[in-house]
Amino acid sequence: MMKNSNSIIEHFHHITENIHEYAKSLQSKGHLVAGYMCTHVPEEILYAAGIIPVRILSSHVSQAMTRSYMHETYCSFSHDCAYQGLTHNYDFLDLIVTSSSCIHMGEAFNVWVRFAGFQGKSFLIPYPHIIHTKPAVAFMVESFAEFKQFLEKFVNKSITDEDMERAIKTYNHTRRLLKQLWEFLRHEDSPITGSEVATVTLASQFMEKQEYNQLLEELIQKLESGPGHRLPGVRLMVSGGACDDLRIFDLIEHLDYSASLIFIDSCTAARYFWFEVPEDRADKLQAIAEGYINRIPCPAKDNVPGSGEKKRFRFIHQFIEGFKPDGVVLLYQRFCSPQPMDIVALKPILDRLGIPSIELELDTTLPRTQFQTQLEAFVEIITGVAP
Amino acid sequence: MAYTLKIWGEFKNYQSACYRNYAYASEGLRCMGSTWSPLAPLKGLGEDVLIIGGEPHAASTAGTFPEEGRDDIIAAEIAGLGFHSCSYLKLFVGEVVRDKIAITDGTIKEGYPRPDLIWTTHLCSQHSKWYQEVSRLLGGIPIYAIDMVGGGDAEKDPKIVNYVSNQIEKGIHWLERVTGRDFSDELFIKAVRNEIKVLVLWGNICSLNMHTPAPLDERRLIALFPPAMVDRTTDETVRIYEALLKEVRHMVETGQSVAPDQRYRIVYFGLAHTYGHPEMARILRDAGAEIVASVYTFGTAGNFKGIVNGNWTWDPIDPAWVDELDLSTRRKAITELAKIVLGWPTWQGVRSYWALESMARAMITQYNADGLLLAPSRSCETDFRNGYVGMQRIFKSEIPTVEYDSDQVDVRKMDLPGAKRKTELFVHLMEAHKKGGVR
Numbered sequence: 001m002m003k004n005s006n007s008i009i010e011h012f013h014h015i016t017e018n019i020h021e022y023a024k025s026l027q028s029k030g031h032l033v034a035g036y037m038c039t040h041v042p043e044e045i046l047y048a049a050g051i052i053p054v055r056i057l058s059s060h061v062s063q064a065m066t067r068s069y070m071h072e073t074y075c076s077f078s079h080d081c082a083y084q085g086l087t088h089n090y091d092f093l094d095l096i097v098t099s100s101s102c103i104h105m106g107e108a109f110n111v112w113v114r115f116a117g118f119q120g121k122s123f124l125i126p127y128p129h130i131i132h133t134k135p136a137v138a139f140m141v142e143s144f145a146e147f148k149q150f151l152e153k154f155v156n157k158s159i160t161d162e163d164m165e166r167a168i169k170t171y172n173h174t175r176r177l178l179k180q181l182w183e184f185l186r187h188e189d190s191p192i193t194g195s196e197v198a199t200v201t202l203a204s205q206f207m208e209k210q211e212y213n214q215l216l217e218e219l220i221q222k223l224e225s226g227p228g229h230r231l232p233g234v235r236l237m238v239s240g241g242a243c244d245d246l247r248i249f250d251l252i253e254h255l256d257y258s259a260s261l262i263f264i265d266s267c268t269a270a271r272y273f274w275f276e277v278p279e280d281r282a283d284k285l286q287a288i289a290e291g292y293i294n295r296i297p298c299p300a301k302d303n304v305p306g307s308g309e310k311k312r313f314r315f316i317h318q319f320i321e322g323f324k325p326d327g328v329v330l331l332y333q334r335f336c337s338p339q340p341m342d343i344v345a346l347k348p349i350l351d352r353l354g355i356p357s358i359e360l361e362l363d364t365t366l367p368r369t370q371f372q373t374q375l376e377a378f379v380e381i382i383t384g385v386a387p
Numbered sequence: 388m389a390y391t392l393k394i395w396g397e398f399k400n401y402q403s404a405c406y407r408n409y410a411y412a413s414e415g416l417r418c419m420g421s422t423w424s425p426l427a428p429l430k431g432l433g434e435d436v437l438i439i440g441g442e443p444h445a446a447s448t449a450g451t452f453p454e455e456g457r458d459d460i461i462a463a464e465i466a467g468l469g470f471h472s473c474s475y476l477k478l479f480v481g482e483v484v485r486d487k488i489a490i491t492d493g494t495i496k497e498g499y500p501r502p503d504l505i506w507t508t509h510l511c512s513q514h515s516k517w518y519q520e521v522s523r524l525l526g527g528i529p530i531y532a533i534d535m536v537g538g539g540d541a542e543k544d545p546k547i548v549n550y551v552s553n554q555i556e557k558g559i560h561w562l563e564r565v566t567g568r569d570f571s572d573e574l575f576i577k578a579v580r581n582e583i584k585v586l587v588l589w590g591n592i593c594s595l596n597m598h599t600p601a602p603l604d605e606r607r608l609i610a611l612f613p614p615a616m617v618d619r620t621t622d623e624t625v626r627i628y629e630a631l632l633k634e635v636r637h638m639v640e641t642g643q644s645v646a647p648d649q650r651y652r653i654v655y656f657g658l659a660h661t662y663g664h665p666e667m668a669r670i671l672r673d674a675g676a677e678i679v680a681s682v683y684t685f686g687t688a689g690n691f692k693g694i695v696n697g698n699w700t701w702d703p704i705d706p707a708w709v710d711e712l713d714l715s716t717r718r719k720a721i722t723e724l725a726k727i728v729l730g731w732p733t734w735q736g737v738r739s740y741w742a743l744e745s746m747a748r749a750m751i752t753q754y755n756a757d758g759l760l761l762a763p764s765r766s767c768e769t770d771f772r773n774g775y776v777g778m779q780r781i782f783k784s785e786i787p788t789v790e791y792d793s794d795q796v797d798v799r800k801m802d803l804p805g806a807k808r809k810t811e812l813f814v815h816l817m818e819a820h821k822k823g824g825v826r
């Protein structure tokens with residue numbers, strides 16, 4: 001039992017800064033560890049097979065070597081993830097998995113498989129490019145069945161329905177706890193800041209879930225019993241693509257003006273956990289497929305057939321209503337195509353809601369001064385227009 | 388002496404007529420979307436269906452009206468689309484923004500013709516976003532995107548075929564609902580057979596380039612495949628491709644070619660990039676080098692046997708097979724259509740590095756190539772840069788291989804001097820390789 005909420009948050013922070021060390025410690029305890037490159041990978045199936053899923057994230061180290069493996073016009077996140085493979089930082093992994101997600105991350109996966117020695121220990125899960133449709137569920141069930149079969153062969157044991165149900169419940173528990181944590185940010189007084197919530201959420205993407213749940217439960221208990229603090233200044237919401245660079249969230253909360261981060265709509269934050277898999281269903285794969293199909297869609301997969309609607313916008317609207325931001329920071333990786341394509345349609349909606357927005361384009365390293373100036377100018381705009 | 392194709396005029400006319408009909412028709416059903424969609428379902432709605440497809444239209448507009456194309460791209464960027472987005476997409480959206488349409492017969496029509504519906508596909512991360520944006524700009528055009536899960540041998544995977552078929556089936560109900568028209572299975576099945584036939588015929592025409600001399604060069608291939616992209620569902624398209632196959636077979640039998648000087652045979656992976664492509668072709672031609680096979684011209688609107696026993700083959704499919712296909716019910720026709728569309732080579736490499744490598748290896752062998760030229764397109768994230776840099780690593784020790792950057796239709800992204808230097812270097816490499824100087 002840790003002393004206070006700060007020491008638990010510090011523990012999570014330490015793990016996010018020492019992912020390899022943490023993952024290797026899992027192996028030393030006898031776990032198999034699988035790297036995954038996209039949050040559409042149904043982690044529950046890996047977990048049910050006794051394998052701990054660890055998300056492959058970037059290192060934020062300036063590098064050029066990937067340019068002779070992948071075209072330079074792929075996003076820096078995918079380049080950085082490919083770099084992790086090419087520099088053999090993850091050689092200890094027992095397996096690497098991805099689902100057919102955006103083209104850029106698919107290319108990073110290909111680099112690992114083709115050039116970084118993972119050919120014999122990899123699996124690509126065919127996954128729909130459009131979610132929120134009925135035909136997609138049936139397709140996912142078949143795809144997940146193939147993945148389960150592969151894993152059974154890999155671990156040399158069958159994965160029972162009990163294993164699956166246990167995994168589903170463990171993961172749902174994580175999701176509920178994370179939602180509870182994020183709920184603190186709805187209020188003007190919160191015992192935790194947005195950047196701390198981002199840190200804790202990022203840690204969930206590579207920690208063993210039971211260990212994580214235990215720690216997170218403890219943290220929430222302590223936060224509930226402790227005093228809240230007024231979240232200072234303007235309330236900023238972030239919406240966009242994968243961002244594992246926690247320094248940007250820290251920057252938002254340490255501008256020369258007072259500002260608080262109150263929500264992050266991205267696959268490294270809310271989109272990772274803002275859904276649940278139905279429990280106690282007879283068909284576990286069907287349940288997982290239904291859960292994943294109802295996620296907040298990644299912009300690369302968001303196109304409701306018949307209407308062309310972008311369903312993610314509904315969620316963004318809900319988050320705006322619930323968390324009441326004064327402004328939205330649209331954050332995406334340089335060269336990403338689906339995120340900026342959504343912004344063209346999202347901006348007029350934000351304008352109609354009277355919420356100012358700003359675009360920040362991420363790269364491998366964080367242009368701190370440049371972003372700080374842009375964010376401070378943004379806060380000036382907000383304070384100028386807010387009532 | 389270089390051979391002159393007799394059928395060429397009919398190809399040009401077919402393409403222009405399709406665009407003219409779409410742009411100027413006073414009645415009929417205007418359908419927009421990626422021509423990488425199964426088109427036959429649209430034809431089940433009647434005999435007055437007019438189609439405009441994003442990629443071929445953007446490519447031909449840039450070719451016919453380079454200045455207009457540039458202005459369209461800029462207009463799309465001013466409207467908010469990112470610099471790194473697909474330039475076909477931006478050119479297309481730019482026309483909507485500027486409220487005008489330019490077509491291959493050399494005319495520009497003021498007032499963008501509003502489509503009745505959008506029928507498209509989703510495979511790359513931009514494809515369906517493209518039409519979502521067009522729909523939004525035009526005030527909400529009904530849009531149906533079919534998720535195409537590619538990768539290696541998708542057309543042989545029952546799970547994927549079933550998934551795509553189910554979507555097409557639901558899509559047909561959607562088409563009836565949004566148009567208020569009854570769907571004719573008779574018209575649909577006829578269009579399916581035509582669509583499959585044209586794709587198979589084009590595969591056969593391309594396969595004839597395995598001969599020496601290759602009867603067609605890249606320039607003709609680029610010019611000859613658009614009718615199959617623009618609208619491949621009509622009796623007229625079948626007729627012109629059958630006539631072309633006959634003519635090219637005759638060329639092979641008599642040893643004729645449109646570009647007979649073929650000291651070096653090249654396999655090309657890349658698009659017809661509007662800016663710079665003629666310059667590259669000139670450098671190659673001056674050295675007696677011709678592109679005899681390319682995944683773009685062959686595989687964007689052509690079908691081949693694909694993966695057989697774990698390896699790719701560019702062997703053609705017998706056109707007679709199409710006549711024997713059982714298309715007696717709507718579902719059977721949908722399934723065959725899904726298989727043929729999923730089988731397009733350009734899609735197979737998107738999610739599958741091994742399919743891309745296998746395709747390139749087979750093309751080099753079957754077309755007896757002296758070099759592999761790679762031209763990744765800077766703003767085409769799916770087909771025409773995906774895996775190309777890795778391919779250079781793989782093939783450079785086996786065959787002269789050079790890669791230069793290009794872009795579909797955005798002149799700003801074309802490094803012309805660099806591309807020229809690399810193409811010249813490529814010619815030198817092939818010469819040295821042939822002399823035994825380079826291993």
